[in-house]
Amino acid sequence: MEEIKKFLANSRFIIQFLAGLHFVWDRVLGPPRRLLMKILGRLFHWYKAKWNTYTYDKYGGFVYKRAGIMTTITLLVLFMIPTFITLSFQTAMFLTTYRSERVYLFHAEEIYPDDNIWSIRGCEMVNCATESLYFRVAPSLFNHIWSVFYKQELFLADDIASGVPPGKTECHIISYGIRLKTLMKRYEIYPDALYIACDGKRLVDN
Structure with a gap:
């Protein structure tokens, strides 16, 4: 039963x-x-x-x-x-999330050499204990098109990422993308950095 x-x-x-x-x-x-x-x-x-x-x-x-x-x-x-x-998705993301700002970067690492993808870390303020900003520098069709119009050259991830010196340095960065740590940690979706120019002056030793 x-x-x-x-x-x-x-x-x-x-x-x-x-x-x-x-x-x-x-x-x-x-x-x-x-x-x-x-x-x-x-x-x-x-x-x-x-x-x-x-x-x-x-x-x-x-x-x-x-x-x-x-x-x-x-x-x-x-x-x-x-x-x-x-290309359409990246264009929409650029138009809605574009940022041109000065931040403090202190780490650049090529995480996927075969695909020429770099990881950039930093923070918004000079006095920060841990990194709070994460970026990816990676070639894509949209990034190439933007670079050609903005800098009259193709998007070269090595040249852009290698401009971040060791040690916390104030840098001007142009980026686009959603900044949510949940997306970063679970799905590895990071904002894209299009342009990085650092002052070359080391502010704080790591």
Whole structure:
């Protein structure tokens, strides 16, 4: 009898859990999912129409050379989509979180040499016991574009990060990104440093 009660209790839980999943799938995720499918459907029909227009000649014959060109262009566009999304996200972050400030930096370390990524540490005030500011210096398409417009040269992470001398030094830094320690510690999401210029004068020995 007890085993039947446990079975019924477990069955009731499973049914209720599945009902909850169905509610989330249908009511919560349903509207954005249907909108996404509608957009993808229209894109597919548009692409299919372009394919038929370009890959067939005026006599209705299929041209393999045109199909090859169309396929190559499609693959290049698909390859560029993640880059475009990243560029758009970084541009939005720059426009909303841009900072140009003077802080006190005292540590620069290349943490991922293969990817040319540096870690920068410092603090907002000269009298701070521990570091309270963290930055990353890493090459990206947005950082290259910004550097070309701002400094007329490509973004060189080594040159930027190596400008931080040992010892606490007042520096001018241009950066963008969200400064939340939770994001930094759990997900390694740090603000990006675009420009660092230090006075070259050591203020405090570490």
